[in-house]
Amino acid sequence: MGAPNVGLDVFFVLIGAILVFAMHGGFAFLEVGTVRQKNQVNALVKIIVDFSISVLAYFFIGYWIAYGTTFFVSAAQLSGDGGVFAPQGFTLVKFFFLATFAAAVPAIISGGIAERARFWPQVVAAGLIVGLIYPFFEGIVWNGNYGIQDWFARTLGAPFHDFAGSVVVHAVGGWLALSAVLRLGPRLGRYGPNGGPFLPSSIPWLALGTWLLCIGWFGFNVMSAQSVEGVTGLVAINSLLAMVGGIFAATIAGKRDPGFVHNGALAGLVAVCAGSNIMHPLGALAVGSVAGLIFVYCFHLVQERFKVDDVLGVWPLHGLCGLWGGVAAGIFGLEALGGLGGVTFLSQLVGSFGGAVFALVAGFALYAIISALTTIRLTDEEQLRGADISIHSIGANPEREF
């Protein structure tokens, strides 16, 4: 990185970080709109507090696990006045950027376990995930830790390619969420003789969440280059076309249902992350369209057939579409299909499923330990009153409610 460009790269990565930070607002409002009204406040507080514990866990432990750097030197050294830190605090803004990625994992889980998780156990789980589990896998893929990427290159023909985190962030988040959802069990009254789907409280809030997520996602994907020298418009157009493909496929398959239409956009964006810098735009369009279909067809399957009460459908959305995205980079990234190459199908297949299995196993272990130590589920009475009153002593529209 040439010296004159340092300030520019600080600016570039900062904007990426701000955009991904805005996505967390998106997670919050998507959950607000999808849950029942008596759980809206809880959705909002969970997301912002999970974000906070994530930043702290990543600052004190996680970043060191992934990248081997700690921040316990003077501000002068952190600013790049000699030492291992890049000038103008570039390392610090990179931390900000990557911390917003890390914090996305608890935000994903939050949507799956909505309406019935106790507050503090869930905050502690977020801290452990972002402090230990996520950065362990992140470091393997993005920092070459433990030589596993070298092994992939030697044995499977190429390192595992996950440009912006279809697997590292989304599949890991989605499969961790699955383990959490299974451990918690379904919400009171969701299944059984008098059970049935709970309707979302507000489509406008759901849609606002989606818009914030989509807007921020262009920072998530494009700024993953982490330098202006490395930025490419290919990532931008591929993100756009995958999003559009997801919307369109979900609109048709989902019969114009607003939940499907808006989540279809997210499905396309989840799937395009991994290969967005190596696929042709038409490949991205195909990847996003398939992701939209995956979400629509798996959402009801999971909830109604498997009776897995994944409230926002985060396992299909992040878990399955993320998995698909990782594998798809090994298909549409190939030169034969108009891509830039440098990937193999086998490497993508093994890496993607490896991430999913890792997250599922780690999640089962983590939630088993936490639930052995404390109660992680709201009582039936607390669920009946709603997480808002039970946990936060206030509802979403206090003036009207009292």
Next chain:
Amino acid sequence: MGAPNVGLDVFFVLIGAILVFAMHGGFAFLEVGTVRQKNQVNALVKIIVDFSISVLAYFFIGYWIAYGTTFFVSAAQLSGDGGVFAPQGFTLVKFFFLATFAAAVPAIISGGIAERARFWPQVVAAGLIVGLIYPFFEGIVWNGNYGIQDWFARTLGAPFHDFAGSVVVHAVGGWLALSAVLRLGPRLGRYGPNGGPFLPSSIPWLALGTWLLCIGWFGFNVMSAQSVEGVTGLVAINSLLAMVGGIFAATIAGKRDPGFVHNGALAGLVAVCAGSNIMHPLGALAVGSVAGLIFVYCFHLVQERFKVDDVLGVWPLHGLCGLWGGVAAGIFGLEALGGLGGVTFLSQLVGSFGGAVFALVAGFALYAIISALTTIRLTDEEQLRGADISIHSIGANPEREF
């Protein structure tokens, strides 16, 4: 464009594209807040699906019509590895930027035809507009197609100047919308013996839409320079002062009505696009203030006197203020009035009215053809139940409604 700046320009235009993309969220929520509650979901789905079909139409046809470039080569070539494409995928991010402009045209129309348009015919119209009609005019003005700008320069003293699209985007969108509104007819019960204005469902959502539009608009205007070498703070301050002038004029003329106050901001921004890079800030303030007055005085005139059921007032807002903006660039852009010059009043007058007439004629033809082939209007019964239930089988607040 010097090589070291390519990555910087990719970054610059990307941010513009993201900001204009955010404006589409603004279009959605402005419509959500302005329509009746039983049509809120439809507003949301229309905007995001129209955006999607617009991107596809512009990718496959429209961009080629305007600029003569197609994207059907390998990703390596698209990334600028030889060939006609700029390095680091600059051409691709420029496509993203211009696609968000193109998609604004159906978003404008959507607000006019709200609450009574059938879904798919309206989506098809969006595709045809962005694939064929809009880029034909865009290419004439912004790419010099068919030598019409040369003819303007020779005959009227200067090429038609429309820096950020007061006419190309807004007037074209507004006059297309007028033709659509006239073809569709007024909403059930809007006029007649028991008719009367339908009140907006939610001022906060209306305001949120406006804020998103205003925030994104600075990208719409300033990033229209399309390179960091060409950027100028003049566009930024002029956009600011025109917006402020529109707000202030609409607040006074509109007697502090929140719909007028917020739309006044948009009126100022529509009008300033064309001349924002050549006017003095005081000129921009005047242009925006006049636009605010145009909106307030024409809104009721159109709806009550002419009985044209333009739900969000998009013809006054985009059609008339856009027209005014195009003409105003030929007044306040003159050096005699403190501007940078390079424009003539005559050229602006002819170009602006030319755009409006083109859009009106093209719109009449398009909607005549579509309505000859299929029904474009919801039945009375469907309107009574609301577009949400009729088209999307769900309302805006499903939990409360069932």
Next chain:
Amino acid sequence: MGAPNVGLDVFFVLIGAILVFAMHGGFAFLEVGTVRQKNQVNALVKIIVDFSISVLAYFFIGYWIAYGTTFFVSAAQLSGDGGVFAPQGFTLVKFFFLATFAAAVPAIISGGIAERARFWPQVVAAGLIVGLIYPFFEGIVWNGNYGIQDWFARTLGAPFHDFAGSVVVHAVGGWLALSAVLRLGPRLGRYGPNGGPFLPSSIPWLALGTWLLCIGWFGFNVMSAQSVEGVTGLVAINSLLAMVGGIFAATIAGKRDPGFVHNGALAGLVAVCAGSNIMHPLGALAVGSVAGLIFVYCFHLVQERFKVDDVLGVWPLHGLCGLWGGVAAGIFGLEALGGLGGVTFLSQLVGSFGGAVFALVAGFALYAIISALTTIRLTDEEQLRGADISIHSIGANPEREF
């Protein structure tokens, strides 16, 4: 500033301006969610009209008071074609950036005086504050006017350091608000035999306001460098950690109340502004955590014990946390505490309290004059009907209400 970087700096400061502009949307929605429903429209209109009058007052007078520059020359000169203006209109985009700071002061006050202020007197007050009071102090601190910074450097060991305005913007805004709140008196029915706290209308809108404020705040802080050469990631990470500290402290001290959790984020960000470019991230975490506690403990104290009806708690939030931030820069900015140095505790103490006293005195004078000339308070009957109907002739949900 080297010539090749001018366009880049225009871009950089523009993004800062857009982000701080977005914060004004945040102020609007934070107030919408916190006031009673019958005052939501008034909150929205106040913020956007105050923003407008602020831009005009700062353009015509305020910027000249602070920086000695006026804009009454040709557009060519403004664009940097010779004269005192920087090339590519850099001076103009800097005006935009600083105008969004200036306009934050009335936005802060707005939250304190909510629900009972008459419209136009309050708009006039905003104009006078941004045209005269704020820029007088701003020029002293940020432009070295009247040699007061020199006196600080000579006498107190260092100039008063307020990088991004903990004192210049927030404490000044908060203490002006206190004077306004005291002059207006409490809302009808707030205290007395049947009085009691008025509950907020909507936590989701309150939260949305907070998210917009937090997102934009990274522009407020980081772009205060005003050039890419001067940008540092230290400001970014410090803002992040102070925000997170504020959230966490307020969550615990505030018992998971959503109002405290979200305002805790703002408290941390207010306090970190002054020293964000000189503190260690751990110092920023401490500063933000203390700010979160200040807000939680002072909010009820002010409202219940002192019976000061500061609706959004803007005096604790901006006044006290801003004061704390100014002083804290003289603690955690010291090299002994891992900071970059260049500050003294005494200088920060005197400067911070000086700002608070200046604002309080100026505010008492201003509101005394205005209330001598006109009525500034809504009548009891107007308050009963709500500011929305009384001032704007329409409520927040017109369709439902009629």
